[in-house]
Amino acid sequence: MKIYVVTMYRWGDRENHSYVVGAFADDEERAVRLGKEMHEYRGGKYDPEVVCFDHSTNPPTMTVVYPVEKFDSKVFKGLSEG
DSSP: OEEEEEEEEETTOTTSOEEEEEEEESOHHHHHHHHHHHHHHTTTSEEEEEEEEETTSSSOEEEEEEOGGGOOGGGGTTTSOO
């Protein structure tokens, strides 16, 4: 099982305010879509990062799927439609 966690970072800075907005089982697209929606909802002040925790491996692994440093709204274009 893979868990995708969406964390929002103010101005994309890990040393600033942040909050977890959601966690989704085996649904990377939904996690990415939520990150984009929250970025827009918060007026661009918070940038998303999506991290995948894979519990099907031994030991479990953690992978940053969409790093906050690389956030670009073009990456998400089209995922919020539909």
